[in-house]
Amino acid sequence: MLFLIAWRNIWRSKLRSLVIMFAIALGLWGGLFVIALSQGMVNQRMDALIETSISHLQIHHPQFADNQQVKWVIPKGQALIDSLRRLPEVRAAAGRTVVMGMVSSAAAGSGVQIDGIIPAAERQVSKIYEKITEGAYFDESVKRNPILIGKKLATKLKVNVRSKIILTLQDRHGNITAGAFRVVGIFETISSRFDEHQVYVRAEDLNHLLDTENAIHEIALILHDVEAVDPVATTLRTQLPALKVETWKETAPELDYINEIMNQTSSIFMLIILVALAFGIINTMLMAILERVRELGMLMAVGMNKFRLFSMILLETLFLAATGGIVGTLVSMGTVWLVARTGIDLSVFAEGLRDFGYDTVIYPVLAPEFYLEVGLMVFITAILSALYPAWKALKLHPAEAIRTI
Amino acid sequence: MAVIRTKDLKKTYNSSMVPVHALNGIDLTIEKGEFTALVGPSGSGKTTLLNLIGGLDQPTSGKVWVEETEITQLKGNDLIDFRLKSIGFVFQAYNLIPVLTAQENIEFIMLLQKRPKKERQQRALELLNAVGLKDRAHNRPGQLSGGQQQRVAVARALAAKPKFVLADEPTANLDSTSTANLLDLMAELNQQEKVTFIFSTHDQRVIDRARRVVWLEDGRILSDETKM
Ligand SMILES: Nc1ncnc2c1ncn2[C@@H]1O[C@H](COP(=O)(O)OP(=O)(O)OP(=O)(O)O)[C@@H](O)[C@H]1O
Ligand SMILES: [Mg+2]
Numbered sequence: 001m002l003f004l005i006a007w008r009n010i011w012r013s014k015l016r017s018l019v020i021m022f023a024i025a026l027g028l029w030g031g032l033f034v035i036a037l038s039q040g041m042v043n044q045r046m047d048a049l050i051e052t053s054i055s056h057l058q059i060h061h062p063q064f065a066d067n068q069q070v071k072w073v074i075p076k077g078q079a080l081i082d083s084l085r086r087l088p089e090v091r092a093a094a095g096r097t098v099v100m101g102m103v104s105s106a107a108a109g110s111g112v113q114i115d116g117i118i119p120a121a122e123r124q125v126s127k128i129y130e131k132i133t134e135g136a137y138f139d140e141s142v143k144r145n146p147i148l149i150g151k152k153l154a155t156k157l158k159v160n161v162r163s164k165i166i167l168t169l170q171d172r173h174g175n176i177t178a179g180a181f182r183v184v185g186i187f188e189t190i191s192s193r194f195d196e197h198q199v200y201v202r203a204e205d206l207n208h209l210l211d212t213e214n215a216i217h218e219i220a221l222i223l224h225d226v227e228a229v230d231p232v233a234t235t236l237r238t239q240l241p242a243l244k245v246e247t248w249k250e251t252a253p254e255l256d257y258i259n260e261i262m263n264q265t266s267s268i269f270m271l272i273i274l275v276a277l278a279f280g281i282i283n284t285m286l287m288a289i290l291e292r293v294r295e296l297g298m299l300m301a302v303g304m305n306k307f308r309l310f311s312m313i314l315l316e317t318l319f320l321a322a323t324g325g326i327v328g329t330l331v332s333m334g335t336v337w338l339v340a341r342t343g344i345d346l347s348v349f350a351e352g353l354r355d356f357g358y359d360t361v362i363y364p365v366l367a368p369e370f371y372l373e374v375g376l377m378v379f380i381t382a383i384l385s386a387l388y389p390a391w392k393a394l395k396l397h398p399a400e401a402i403r404t405i
Numbered sequence: 406m407a408v409i410r411t412k413d414l415k416k417t418y419n420s421s422m423v424p425v426h427a428l429n430g431i432d433l434t435i436e437k438g439e440f441t442a443l444v445g446p447s448g449s450g451k452t453t454l455l456n457l458i459g460g461l462d463q464p465t466s467g468k469v470w471v472e473e474t475e476i477t478q479l480k481g482n483d484l485i486d487f488r489l490k491s492i493g494f495v496f497q498a499y500n501l502i503p504v505l506t507a508q509e510n511i512e513f514i515m516l517l518q519k520r521p522k523k524e525r526q527q528r529a530l531e532l533l534n535a536v537g538l539k540d541r542a543h544n545r546p547g548q549l550s551g552g553q554q555q556r557v558a559v560a561r562a563l564a565a566k567p568k569f570v571l572a573d574e575p576t577a578n579l580d581s582t583s584t585a586n587l588l589d590l591m592a593e594l595n596q597q598e599k600v601t602f603i604f605s606t607h608d609q610r611v612i613d614r615a616r617r618v619v620w621l622e623d624g625r626i627l628s629d630e631t632k633m
Binding site for chain 1: 459462482488490494500503512514518565
């Protein structure tokens, strides 16, 4: 019956209760939506990075990271790739010949990372083929030395599809060599930095320049399930003690870092909203108690003990918060779901996002756990906000409360 | 044996600049089955005395016993529980929980006493019947007249089967017909169910109905008459 009384009590002052419920719902909606947007932004960047460059797992010679020299190849690389492909968790594996070099056109030059790839195998681990905006992904029309470059680099070098550019690099023996390549495709990812500093050629052409035989510096792995990354990495590390196995978090530590910052920002943001809500709730409940002093005095007089009185006020507060909270969460879920279908285009405000590697069309996401977490936080806020008004009520002296006019 | 005994009860309010001596040594004994009126001019200490007898306030000095229990020794939740089990209250107004129906208001007291649901419902209906409001069981206080609300309050006060019922000016807000009806009801319950009633009043018609009249003035008992 305490539940019944509490529930009916919050409807005694309909407008006041509705206002605070609306405030709670609005606060949650705003907070959750902004958090969903930033989460969407981070996720898209993560997915894009995983898809176009870092994949789920990478394997290198342990010294390769320090100085990317041609000699730090993965021993028996091709055999390793074949055996990795047989692992049940692995969806695809591809080897890359990686070398740093210079690319130059008649107009300009630029330092780049050159990835020598096997186009068909690379398709399985990287979606760079989807990002081609001009030309094509290694089609058969160009037989000799085709190259894929990014849009930003193309602009810088003032070149186009079918233009000829020169790659200069150090071969296996330490000699400077150069080769002429023909642009067959121009890609554009969400990161203009990547587009400026990454080029792709065929592994055979690069090996020819380097005077190497199928040198594999990097193996990229895509798993069936991202969540399996850590356990698979652990197994591979014990099986391949002589090699360096890195998960996407290790390859691009800034991703995890950004994720962390986003989470913290979201928490602070939620905290501010909740504190504001707490004051609203405290105010509403204090009003509710002050206008019921005589009734509360009567309840204490006829035998309602402090615990029950406290519970009643706590329940009233919880009902207020829960009603607003549930409405706010449902509306947020609906909004996130709706906007996630079309995406929200921020390019009007933020063309610069691309420079930082973020997409301008954002698809908000919120993990289901987050709704739970927020629900719990609202619950705790409600309880904390109930404490002061409840304490006020408990301090009432029945004889005086009844006398109050 | 006496239901209520007070010994040299004094109450001084210090909340204002000048201390107010509301009660100046009250020795009063109430026996089981009494129908007693506390009478006196405004400010004579009627409410103060009822509050002390009902355990709603602490005396400055003196003692109050309800049967064997010295209630002036009880504190906090013990005192609240004692009131719940042993004392019925009827106030001048705001007796009922506005969001509950008449029946729910009566059941509420028994719920606080943790009585089983069946018993609660049955007794609530019996009591509503006794106060003549069976057909208003599902009305909320706001839908009842002042007199009807006071009858529900009497029914509520009896729900806990208390040792006695304290009523502070229960008829102050009622017209003469409702006043008469309420007094008829209380007198009937007193005679048939042996419920002990102590009530305060200004109203001569109410005074006339009391069997014992205790006159207060300036916090002292001026006279104490029992009609035969
Ligand atoms: N909380 C309080 N603080 C200060 N003085 C008080 C307080 N309560 C009562 N008094 C004073 O104590 C005296 C007795 O008051 P009490 O309410 O008991 O009188 P009463 O006989 O019930 O009067 P009434 O017939 O007007 O209800 C009065 O002088 C009153 O002003
Ligand atoms: Mg009074």
